[in-house]
Amino acid sequence: MDKAKTANNNKTHAIDILSVTKIYPHRTHPVTALNDISFAIEDNEFFTLLGPSGCGKTTLLRMIGGFEGITKGQIQLYGEDISTLQPNQRPINTVFQQYALFPHLTVFENVAFGLKRLGRDRAFIQKQTEAMLELIRMADFAHRKPNQLSGGQQQRVALARALAPQPKVLLLDEPLSALDLKLRQAMREELKDIQKKTGITFIFVTHDQEEALTMSDRIAVMSNGEVQQIGTATDIYDHPINHFVATFIGEANILSASVTKINKNSIMATLAAGGGSVEVATDLAMTKGQKISLMIRPERVKIGKASRAKSALSGVVQSISYLGTDTQLHVSLNARQETELNTGQSNGEIIIARQQNHGDGGSPFHKGDAVSVTIAENALRILQD
Amino acid sequence: MANTSERIRWYPGFREIALICLVILYAPLIIVMIYSFNNSPSITIWKGFSFVWYEEVFFGPESAKFKQATVNSLIIAVLAAITSTTIATASALAMIRGRRFRGQAMTFGLINLPLMVPEIVTAVATLIFFASIGFDRGILSILLAHIVFCIPFAYLPIAARLQGIANVYEQVARDLYATPGQAFRLVLLPMMLPGILSGFLLAFIISLDDFIITNFVKGAGVETLPTAIFGAIKQGIKPNIMAISTLMLAASFILVSISYFISRIGNHDR
Numbered sequence: 001m002d003k004a005k006t007a008n009n010n011k012t013h014a015i016d017i018l019s020v021t022k023i024y025p026h027r028t029h030p031v032t033a034l035n036d037i038s039f040a041i042e043d044n045e046f047f048t049l050l051g052p053s054g055c056g057k058t059t060l061l062r063m064i065g066g067f068e069g070i071t072k073g074q075i076q077l078y079g080e081d082i083s084t085l086q087p088n089q090r091p092i093n094t095v096f097q098q099y100a101l102f103p104h105l106t107v108f109e110n111v112a113f114g115l116k117r118l119g120r121d122r123a124f125i126q127k128q129t130e131a132m133l134e135l136i137r138m139a140d141f142a143h144r145k146p147n148q149l150s151g152g153q154q155q156r157v158a159l160a161r162a163l164a165p166q167p168k169v170l171l172l173d174e175p176l177s178a179l180d181l182k183l184r185q186a187m188r189e190e191l192k193d194i195q196k197k198t199g200i201t202f203i204f205v206t207h208d209q210e211e212a213l214t215m216s217d218r219i220a221v222m223s224n225g226e227v228q229q230i231g232t233a234t235d236i237y238d239h240p241i242n243h244f245v246a247t248f249i250g251e252a253n254i255l256s257a258s259v260t261k262i263n264k265n266s267i268m269a270t271l272a273a274g275g276g277s278v279e280v281a282t283d284l285a286m287t288k289g290q291k292i293s294l295m296i297r298p299e300r301v302k303i304g305k306a307s308r309a310k311s312a313l314s315g316v317v318q319s320i321s322y323l324g325t326d327t328q329l330h331v332s333l334n335a336r337q338e339t340e341l342n343t344g345q346s347n348g349e350i351i352i353a354r355q356q357n358h359g360d361g362g363s364p365f366h367k368g369d370a371v372s373v374t375i376a377e378n379a380l381r382i383l384q385d
Numbered sequence: 386m387a388n389t390s391e392r393i394r395w396y397p398g399f400r401e402i403a404l405i406c407l408v409i410l411y412a413p414l415i416i417v418m419i420y421s422f423n424n425s426p427s428i429t430i431w432k433g434f435s436f437v438w439y440e441e442v443f444f445g446p447e448s449a450k451f452k453q454a455t456v457n458s459l460i461i462a463v464l465a466a467i468t469s470t471t472i473a474t475a476s477a478l479a480m481i482r483g484r485r486f487r488g489q490a491m492t493f494g495l496i497n498l499p500l501m502v503p504e505i506v507t508a509v510a511t512l513i514f515f516a517s518i519g520f521d522r523g524i525l526s527i528l529l530a531h532i533v534f535c536i537p538f539a540y541l542p543i544a545a546r547l548q549g550i551a552n553v554y555e556q557v558a559r560d561l562y563a564t565p566g567q568a569f570r571l572v573l574l575p576m577m578l579p580g581i582l583s584g585f586l587l588a589f590i591i592s593l594d595d596f597i598i599t600n601f602v603k604g605a606g607v608e609t610l611p612t613a614i615f616g617a618i619k620q621g622i623k624p625n626i627m628a629i630s631t632l633m634l635a636a637s638f639i640l641v642s643i644s645y646f647i648s649r650i651g652n653h654d655r
Binding site for chain 2: 065066067086087088092093094096098100102103104113114117118161162165
């Protein structure tokens, strides 16, 4: 292998996924778990694989760890091909979903397990294991057995056990899913903190979008064995590339529209519902008359008292849900106002709006109110499918 | 517990049936135990408490015969238990941790066949087999026969234990730089140990107790404790037999209890 060259090219990448495909063979129904995916994970990054169950995120993680074979393609660690190495030959450790602490060993022996297998000298093992127990604030529990620990404590020991051998990359397979909500939130902070302190590249698998948004430097959204979009939390939330990403992360209104005018860095489009004309920034190639899907987040839809202002859409409040900090309104959009014949008739399209509750008593609107609907400037996004 | 006993009280007659069953099962044992301490050669008339029959067992004219039989029984039981436990552990690993293979269900059936086949059939078949290949009958033939029928008894607790251990433990070990051999030795084997020990003890007891197969495949002059007892009874029941039986019962009871507690301890740390 031309080590020097590849190492140079990918010097900064912790992991390179190169055209990786995974097919589970079967006589009649082979299953494609991953379909020719490629991307890179940077050094010292908190990287999250996010997707619904069955999207291939865990399969990919297990392939990086060495627990699943690769049907086609290559996985590189700092520029070196690790595709054919056994799990024990990879400087990569995993925190498994079930913790799986060794029940016959003490907390200390569990954390020291990897270091012993690596043949480190005793003084170093002692020092490193103690440092890890200190890091997870479990130094007092060193001589307990795992069955004497709570779920959260077991989780932290599993983390320390995987971190102790100082892996180049740490894999985390939904490690928080078995914890209750409060503990989960606390562990998010702790994980993020530990990643910063240790400087180890974390690859985190989850189906929980909130977890992904709050912890990650970058997120890869996956579905059906493919990577849909990679970006920071704000990239993915504010600029979802397609229908799947828009609806999987947060709530989204999808409005159909048709292109009426092409400008240099934007287009003009007419909404199918309500008929308002909107300007949308884009650098995609478009043609006049093309049907497109536009996305807007509920918090960027403004609801006001019914008005005669021309640019506003109008509608009728269908339902109101009080969410504590916010109130969510479902508004059915009226057909275009300019056409007198159709005034007041709903065309069936619903737009969701979310307003922050500033004072007591929630929203000033009630079910059945006629309202105006305003779309914030620059809040519409074109979805690619 | 109170709950359970109350629920059983709902079914009229259950308690009486249970009591009758227990009496039928244990009354003869208790009588044997009591009369082993009888200060009389009679096996039915109580003449006061004494250890005379235990002295007879250890120091009487027949003591040499029983000692030799006991030594034979222990040697056979230890060797049969070690061998069958090893084979059973390997089979459990292949059946539960190995890849699926053709004929897996049939293999499971074969491993457990000695539990289902009437013992007398196995005994006759084994005797015919040894005779037809010209195998000398003696301690070795008894040992081989015992190994075979002890395998399922060792297999069942080991397989049950192994089934309860998730694959992820070995994966964690591999992830933490253990070779496949180290993952087995340092993680899987210690986790299986309670099952292996209780399988070993069960096999040991079964071998120690066996009469039918042993009686068929033993050579002339070679006795195990059960066959020696049977031989002694043919000349009339003497209370020293009761003393031996009581000693065997105590040994079995202790071993079965140990086996039970080991598997309970094992289940606790899961």
